[in-house]
Amino acid sequence: MAKSKTKTVFFCKECGYESAKWMGQCPGCRQWNTLVEERTAAPSRGKKAGTARAQKLTGLFEVSMEEEERMDSGIPELNRVLGGGIVRGSLILVGGDPGIGKSTLLLQICRNLANAGKDVVYVSGEESLKQIKMRADRLGGFEKEVSLLCETDINVAAELLRERKPDMVVVDSVQTMSSEEVTSAAGSVSQVREVTSVLMQFAKEEGIAVFIVGHVTKEGVVAGPKTLEHMVDTVLYFEGEQNAVYRILRGVKNRFGSTNEIGVFEMKQKGLCEVSNPSQVMLDGRPLDASGSVVVCSMEGTRPLLIEIQALVSPTSFNMPRRTSVGIDYNRVNLLLAVLEKKAGMQLGGCDAYVNLAGGMRLGEPAIDLGIICAVISSYRNLPVHPGTLIFGEVGLTGEVRGVSFVEQRLTEAIKMGFTRCIIPKTNEEALEGSLRNRIQIHGVSNVREVIEIL
Numbered sequence: 001m002a003k004s005k006t007k008t009v010f011f012c013k014e015c016g017y018e019s020a021k022w023m024g025q026c027p028g029c030r031q032w033n034t035l036v037e038e039r040t041a042a043p044s045r046g047k048k049a050g051t052a053r054a055q056k057l058t059g060l061f062e063v064s065m066e067e068e069e070r071m072d073s074g075i076p077e078l079n080r081v082l083g084g085g086i087v088r089g090s091l092i093l094v095g096g097d098p099g100i101g102k103s104t105l106l107l108q109i110c111r112n113l114a115n116a117g118k119d120v121v122y123v124s125g126e127e128s129l130k131q132i133k134m135r136a137d138r139l140g141g142f143e144k145e146v147s148l149l150c151e152t153d154i155n156v157a158a159e160l161l162r163e164r165k166p167d168m169v170v171v172d173s174v175q176t177m178s179s180e181e182v183t184s185a186a187g188s189v190s191q192v193r194e195v196t197s198v199l200m201q202f203a204k205e206e207g208i209a210v211f212i213v214g215h216v217t218k219e220g221v222v223a224g225p226k227t228l229e230h231m232v233d234t235v236l237y238f239e240g241e242q243n244a245v246y247r248i249l250r251g252v253k254n255r256f257g258s259t260n261e262i263g264v265f266e267m268k269q270k271g272l273c274e275v276s277n278p279s280q281v282m283l284d285g286r287p288l289d290a291s292g293s294v295v296v297c298s299m300e301g302t303r304p305l306l307i308e309i310q311a312l313v314s315p316t317s318f319n320m321p322r323r324t325s326v327g328i329d330y331n332r333v334n335l336l337l338a339v340l341e342k343k344a345g346m347q348l349g350g351c352d353a354y355v356n357l358a359g360g361m362r363l364g365e366p367a368i369d370l371g372i373i374c375a376v377i378s379s380y381r382n383l384p385v386h387p388g389t390l391i392f393g394e395v396g397l398t399g400e401v402r403g404v405s406f407v408e409q410r411l412t413e414a415i416k417m418g419f420t421r422c423i424i425p426k427t428n429e430e431a432l433e434g435s436l437r438n439r440i441q442i443h444g445v446s447n448v449r450e451v452i453e454i455l
């Protein structure tokens with residue numbers, strides 16, 4: 001190989017934008033201070049001589065539509081997030097904070113596929129064979145062989161894998177892999193992109209499912225998997241508090257299924273175990289007769305999830321009242337407090353307000369607005385909301401309560417969980433069919449004043 005000249009380029013850590021000079025703001029994603037300097041070999045333009053293939057055009061009707069073959073990962077929660085199983089030839093990125101359980105989950109998938117008779121290779125760039133063995137011993141249940149490879153050079157690994165042609169490959173992690181063709185250090189934006197593109201070619205050409213692990217770092221030289229999100233077919237994120245036992249696997253992008261499905265797991269001695277009834281888990285141990293606690297329903301993909309919102313409103317001893325929120329958008333909380341002040345005449349300007357979502361979850365659905373409002377009212381008035389009450393609805397700036405979608409699913413989940421009363425938007429109530437009405441008491445509300453009366 002001819003020795004290539006190195007040159008200095010700047011890459012955006014967030015979107016991978018490439019620039020010859022440094023800029024304060026990335027023109028790609030408009031974020032500030034995200035460009036980092038890297039020395040790379042000048043990229044080889046075009047393919048190497050002799051590798052060009054003759055291509056022909058294909059008509060849309062000519063394309064045969066066989067169902068893409070999906071492999072059962074042996075973990076129903078994961079299958080759901082993936083849209084029904086692991087698609088052959090797909091590239092799946094699993095991101096998450098350090099220690100959240102990425103390697104554990106992937107080793108569990110390897111075990112299940114191997115036990116089902118598939119050929120599986122686990123490539124690790126960050127752990128020794130002993131460490132992987134220790135984790136496997138902890139998980140237990142390995143009946144058939146899983147092939148391991150400790151390697152950090154992606155081209156060496158890819159060559160070996162091309163000969164082997166397994167059914168599935170796990171690469172843990174993309175930041176520890178490097179390619180000789182790029183001179184910058186492992187984990188840099190250009191390395192991560194190169195490694196991913198090698199893996200992508202390999203996955204598509206050989207029709208092998210490839211899982212790659214990506215670390216998420218707050219700040220620093222290591223490229224976040226954001227850069228990769230465009231390149232891969234599916235992006236899964238592992239969320240959850242480090243010290244909470246519950247871990248949430250969220251589909252952020254999926255070329256083979258719907259996104260925003262979640263899978264809920266619990267970290268145990270035997271690895272990640274599925275939680276089949278997450279609403280139950282989220283509501284466990286909630287105070288039943290405390291003011292400031294209400295239960296809302298949020299749709300996570302196709303699944304309704306009941307979750308507790310807590311608010312604490314107390315007179316402030318500062319000039320500026322303090323407001324914090326955990327698990328909910330801070331600005332959204334401020335906006336709802338302003339609506340309550342203006343439209344319901346509550347004097348919140350002199351009060352500190354803290355709003356939390358229980359269980360380490362993060363929710364962004366507007367349907368929880370009404371729940372936040374109710375929690376704040378309940379805490380402000382020091383009146384508990386009846387514990388069998390479920391609340392959902394979107395709240396607008398004029399204090400109106402707007403309808404939300406998937407009302408039947410939400411109500412069915414509420415009934416399943418033993419709730420007896422529901423406060424929902426008036427428009428949703430009017431459109432509701434009779435059978436549900438008999439099974440749960442429903443109050444339709446059209447603005448926040450009516451909510452206060454009902455509470």
Ligand SMILES: Nc1ncnc2c1ncn2[C@@H]1O[C@H](COP(=O)(O)OP(=O)(O)OP(=O)(O)O)[C@@H](O)[C@H]1O
Nearest residue numbers: 096097098099100101102103104105267268269270
């Ligand atoms: N014996 C055990 N019982 C319960 N949980 C354990 C046990 N051993 C380890 N864990 C959990 O497993 C986690 C480590 O999981 P894992 O190594 O899969 O994470 P990771 O996301 O791959 O981390 P990294 O970013 O370091 O690669 C620990 O943080 C701990 O919570």
Ligand SMILES: [Mg+2]
Nearest residue numbers: 102103104172
């Ligand atoms: Mg790991």
